[in-house]
Amino acid sequence: MSIYDSLNEMQKKAVFQTEGPVLILAGAGSGKTRVLTHRIAYLIEKCDVKPWNIMAITFTNKAAEEMKNRVDDLVGLGSDSIWVSTFHSSCVRILRRYADRIGYDTNFTIYDADDQKSIIKDVCKKLQIDTKMLKERTILSAISNAKDSLIGPIEYETNAFGDYNKQRIAGVYKEYQATLRKNNAMDFDDLIMLTVELLKGDPEVKASYHERFRYIMVDEYQDTNTAQFELVKQLASGNRNLCVVGDDDQSIYKFRGANIRNILDFEMVYPDACVIKLEQNYRSSQNILDAANAVIRNNIGRKDKSLWTAAGTGNRIHFRQFDTAYEEAEYIAGDVSSKYFSGKLRYSDCAVLYRTNAQSRLLEEQFIKSSIPYNVVGGVNFYSRKEIKDILAYLKTIDNGKDDLAVKRIINIPKRGIGQTTINKVQDYADENQISFYDALCEADQIKTLGKAAAKLTPFVNMIQVFRSRLNVYSLEDLMQDILDTTGYVEQLQADSEEEAEARIENIDELISKVVSYEETHDQPTLSEFLEDVALVADIDGVDPTADKVLLMTLHSAKGLEFPHVYLAGMEDGVFPSYMTIMSDDSTEVEEERRLAYVGITRAKEELTISAAKQRMIRGETQYNSVSRFVKEIPQELLDNRLPVYKRDFADYEDDSRERYSFKQKPYDFSGGSNYVNQRGAVTKQNYVNRDSSIGIVRPKAVLKPKTTPDSVKPFIAQTSAVNNAASSAVNYKVGDRVRHSRFGDGCVLAMEPGPKDTKVTVAFDECGQKIMYATFAKLTKI
DNA sequence: CGTACTAGTCTTTTT
DNA sequence: GACTAGTACG
Numbered sequence: 130m131s132i133y134d135s136l137n138e139m140q141k142k143a144v145f146q147t148e149g150p151v152l153i154l155a156g157a158g159s160g161k162t163r164v165l166t167h168r169i170a171y172l173i174e175k176c177d178v179k180p181w182n183i184m185a186i187t188f189t190n191k192a193a194e195e196m197k198n199r200v201d202d203l204v205g206l207g208s209d210s211i212w213v214s215t216f217h218s219s220c221v222r223i224l225r226r227y228a229d230r231i232g233y234d235t236n237f238t239i240y241d242a243d244d245q246k247s248i249i250k251d252v253c254k255k256l257q258i259d260t261k262m263l264k265e266r267t268i269l270s271a272i273s274n275a276k277d278s279l280i281g282p283i284e285y286e287t288n289a290f291g292d293y294n295k296q297r298i299a300g301v302y303k304e305y306q307a308t309l310r311k312n313n314a315m316d317f318d319d320l321i322m323l324t325v326e327l328l329k330g331d332p333e334v335k336a337s338y339h340e341r342f343r344y345i346m347v348d349e350y351q352d353t354n355t356a357q358f359e360l361v362k363q364l365a366s367g368n369r370n371l372c373v374v375g376d377d378d379q380s381i382y383k384f385r386g387a388n389i390r391n392i393l394d395f396e397m398v399y400p401d402a403c404v405i406k407l408e409q410n411y412r413s414s415q416n417i418l419d420a421a422n423a424v425i426r427n428n429i430g431r432k433d434k435s436l437w438t439a440a441g442t443g444n445r446i447h448f449r450q451f452d453t454a455y456e457e458a459e460y461i462a463g464d465v466s467s468k469y470f471s472g473k474l475r476y477s478d479c480a481v482l483y484r485t486n487a488q489s490r491l492l493e494e495q496f497i498k499s500s501i502p503y504n505v506v507g508g509v510n511f512y513s514r515k516e517i518k519d520i521l522a523y524l525k526t527i528d529n530g531k532d533d534l535a536v537k538r539i540i541n542i543p544k545r546g547i548g549q550t551t552i553n554k555v556q557d558y559a560d561e562n563q564i565s566f567y568d569a570l571c572e573a574d575q576i577k578t579l580g581k582a583a584a585k586l587t588p589f590v591n592m593i594q595v596f597r598s599r600l601n602v603y604s605l606e607d608l609m610q611d612i613l614d615t616t617g618y619v620e621q622l623q624a625d626s627e628e629e630a631e632a633r634i635e636n637i638d639e640l641i642s643k644v645v646s647y648e649e650t651h652d653q654p655t656l657s658e659f660l661e662d663v664a665l666v667a668d669i670d671g672v673d674p675t676a677d678k679v680l681l682m683t684l685h686s687a688k689g690l691e692f693p694h695v696y697l698a699g700m701e702d703g704v705f706p707s708y709m710t711i712m713s714d715d716s717t718e719v720e721e722e723r724r725l726a727y728v729g730i731t732r733a734k735e736e737l738t739i740s741a742a743k744q745r746m747i748r749g750e751t752q753y754n755s756v757s758r759f760v761k762e763i764p765q766e767l768l769d770n771r772l773p774v775y776k777r778d779f780a781d782y783e784d785d786s787r788e789r790y791s792f793k794q795k796p797y798d799f800s801g802g803s804n805y806v807n808q809r810g811a812v813t814k815q816n817y818v819n820r821d822s823s824i825g826i827v828r829p830k831a832v833l834k835p836k837t838t839p840d841s842v843k844p845f846i847a848q849t850s851a852v853n854n855a856a857s858s859a860v861n862y863k864v865g866d867r868v869r870h871s872r873f874g875d876g877c878v879l880a881m882e883p884g885p886k887d888t889k890v891t892v893a894f895d896e897c898g899q900k901i902m903y904a905t906f907a908k909l910t911k912i
Numbered sequence: 913c914g915t916a917c918t919a920g921t922c923t924t925t926t927t
Numbered sequence: 928g929a930c931t932a933g934t935a936c937g
Contacts, residue, residue: 188927190927216927382926385925385926486924487928507925544914550913684925686926706924707924707925709924749929
């Protein structure tokens, strides 16, 4: 009995095919991590490959960590020396060693999105580019795309010939890159691009890595971009033992430069590649797989495959459409709660997935109300919080004096009376003398223009120097504590705002415990490495898998995970797929979202609940959406086909409501476009009945509020009455008029119905069909 | 130099 | 609706 006996035939083939290029097309839940870990074990145990000659690349630290642990379980100790890490950390590791060969110091700083934005802003100012005409965001994404495709500033400029906007972006790109180099900093994209540059330009370095990495494996290969592909190609060009694992149906990072052709064309780049398909699914019930297969079948340009399972049919997929997003959230929380208290699940069995981070808010509110423990993955990143960035900027300043951005961030935090004019004068001096901002600070007394402001700078410089000199003497934890004590940062926080301070101090404590845990887990902890760890964490990395909590996250974050109970919330056209996608003339964008839907569906092992709302507030604007086209692509017999639920009491769908309601009315409304029709007849907000006690589950009063208390209705009332007040604003159009909407474009007013809250306006838009909207929110103008 | 208020933008997804 | 950047004033 060996560890390989438990594998199926195709999996075995993938594990035993160790030599040469291998492409494993692994459908969702087909055990690809199992294959990769067993393959590593096989290489070490049976092929006498040294652990340090193996490299495995993943996208997130969490995936890397999981792979390490599972290899550990298989082969025991010795797996430590296998190089398992993410694309970005692999590159940092290489660059920390050799960056001096491409003109950087090896203690370079890594810039995050905020840092990038400030640099772009400065550069635009310098080049006198009007950011109203050419958005920073646009420039940044153009630069990022260029880097993902390995196009440097010079080449970009060449390509921009004849295109005015591109030429201006080329100018910014050039200056941006020069600034980063001056600051001894790299952005995320640089990490990959510059590593490729290093490998291509330095045969010695390349040869040393060929010697080291004899077997290379890449996970989630469908999400690699051109730069990552080139990186892998460079690393593998010595031994050609390259094994990539991926699923073209799960390629969901096109916006980040992922090139689906990397996986589709693998066999062209490596004609001798061995291709293995894994189609047996070990995760989900047949119903769930059937739904996933049916949805993804609508995409063209994919490698044909179909998942199957030996497991049973399972329950039907639950589908609910609600009047409002509020009720949707209420239902999900209620469903989780009732199943929890009837012992059907643990909280950690559940995940709620949605398209955009903003959707988490309503869900959170309901989870809090129902006292359900939950964790939100993503959203506002821990490391992008003000207080955390401040402390990190101190650390960066101490670590890399060339990082002007970090120095400028903290020079007046806490307040030292150093303002913009002083900073500008120092910067001018630095520019004149071709030195860094920090070095200019050190020579403050030389800067004539400063006058008595110079006296304020000296204590700051001295403080940083003291921190630096102590760096070798005490731990990072001591350093961080020292920074807090010396600067009086916490006191300043409290002085600024009493209420906010508490949460911010908690975050700082959290950061301190992260330093402590970093120092505990590393033999030779360094400040640079800590900052790098911090810079390269993904949202999903911070999730504690042992906590019994419901996880709330975007569909993107959910890739690679699985849960017994999955809720797909906000399944509406306009939300998922998003308006941007629907409006786009590029049909591949809808295909990308369809793949995202496929990812979402296939996360579920046992129960899948799909929900939608007719009415939803997005960016302070109420939208009316029909059920997502992706739901319509699921064969209806796979759905439980129940009525949309309008009652606030979840007892209604806990007991056998099918008897009373089933199939007497249309189960849900699939009429496209404007589907906001009040179908429920007599059932209105006023006659919700409290039948709370009718469910036979234990529900402690303190934990669960009755769903029918005026309390739970309040937010809705408050919201609508606010509308009421504003509703009196006159509109200058009438039925038959042509009107213009900021997003939907032009259309013709079909009907206007004065409602109790606000006037409902029905408009037939030329581009996007009929919509019914409230006049106050729609902001329609007559044309 | 620091603060308080206002106007504008944003949101699709992230290492 | 929420957050941010920019501006006016003390």
